[in-house]
Amino acid sequence: MSSAPAATTGPAPVIIMRSASFGYAGRPVVTDVDLTVRAGEVVAVLGPNGSGKTTLVKGLLGLSEHLSGTVEVLGTPVARLHDRARIGYVPQRHTLVGGVRATVGEVVATGLLSRRPWWRPARRADREAVRAAVEAAGLGDRLRFDVESLSGGQQRRVLIARALVARPEVLVMDEPTAGVDRASQDVLARVLRRLAAEGTTMLIVTHELSALRGIVDRIVEVDSSHVTFDGTPERYADHQAELARRSGREVLG
Numbered sequence: 001m002s003s004a005p006a007a008t009t010g011p012a013p014v015i016i017m018r019s020a021s022f023g024y025a026g027r028p029v030v031t032d033v034d035l036t037v038r039a040g041e042v043v044a045v046l047g048p049n050g051s052g053k054t055t056l057v058k059g060l061l062g063l064s065e066h067l068s069g070t071v072e073v074l075g076t077p078v079a080r081l082h083d084r085a086r087i088g089y090v091p092q093r094h095t096l097v098g099g100v101r102a103t104v105g106e107v108v109a110t111g112l113l114s115r116r117p118w119w120r121p122a123r124r125a126d127r128e129a130v131r132a133a134v135e136a137a138g139l140g141d142r143l144r145f146d147v148e149s150l151s152g153g154q155q156r157r158v159l160i161a162r163a164l165v166a167r168p169e170v171l172v173m174d175e176p177t178a179g180v181d182r183a184s185q186d187v188l189a190r191v192l193r194r195l196a197a198e199g200t201t202m203l204i205v206t207h208e209l210s211a212l213r214g215i216v217d218r219i220v221e222v223d224s225s226h227v228t229f230d231g232t233p234e235r236y237a238d239h240q241a242e243l244a245r246r247s248g249r250e251v252l253g
């Protein structure tokens with residue numbers, strides 16, 4: 001008889017960083033990061049402006065320099081992860097105005113290019129995937145609209161649809177709710193809640209935790225180039241209360 005399987009310790013890790021440092025042009029911006037994110041976790045990355053949040057998440061995409069330590073994404077060292085379609089990315093502060101005119105469907109279809117060469121005509125399955133991603137982002141009635149005719153919030157949702165269309169296993173979003181109108185924030189929260197329920201692993205850089213209430217199950221705080229907190233939203237509230245108490249004492253003392 002075969003031996004019993006080893007006890008599991010939860011879902012498989014999707015992201016593993018050990019003593020990892022990232023930066024630009026050889027200069028470290030965020031250092032000594034130890035972080036394990038498991039399949040299905042929704043992690044908010046918080047912290048002051050300039051603390052290194054974007055640099056940290058860009059490290060998962062090979063967009064900032066990996067300077068030391070180890071970084072594995074989906075079981076592969078990040079430098080060797082060639083199938084980039086497995087990670088969806090919504091960059092910071094990008095809207096789509098200016099440049100080439102394109103419809104919502106055309107922009108979202110570019111999210112399939114890493115899976116399909118540009119010269120091969122889109123198949124029915126590709127068109128279906130585009131329609132489903134646009135629908136998921138709450139823009140089903142805008143598929144053939146010119147992106148220039150959409151609000152900033154709707155354009156952010158087009159970028160999210162583009163990140164979703166290749167059905168990534170990990171979704172990295174940099175401030176998805178920043179500068180987004182209230183209606184779009186609500187739609188976004190619904191989209192993210194649905195993705196979370198479907199088990200998509202997400203890493204979301206944000207300054208607006210309240211917009212993601214009930215979706216995020218873990219918080220990682222980056223301050224002065226280091227991870228200074230890693231735990232549940234409840235423990236984070238305690239952590240902040242403690243910091244406020246301490247700084248109050250310092251002011252009084």
Ligand SMILES: Nc1ncnc2c1ncn2[C@@H]1O[C@H](COP(=O)(O)OP(=O)(O)OP(=O)(O)O)[C@@H](O)[C@H]1O
Binds near residue numbers: 024052056
């Ligand atoms: N491409 C780059 N080249 C060189 N330095 C950079 C680059 N991008 C960011 N930096 C520097 O890295 C530091 C951290 O920036 P980063 O964007 O990671 O912070 P952040 O926490 O995401 O900030 P914010 O909340 O304002 O978006 C800053 O000092 C910034 O000037």
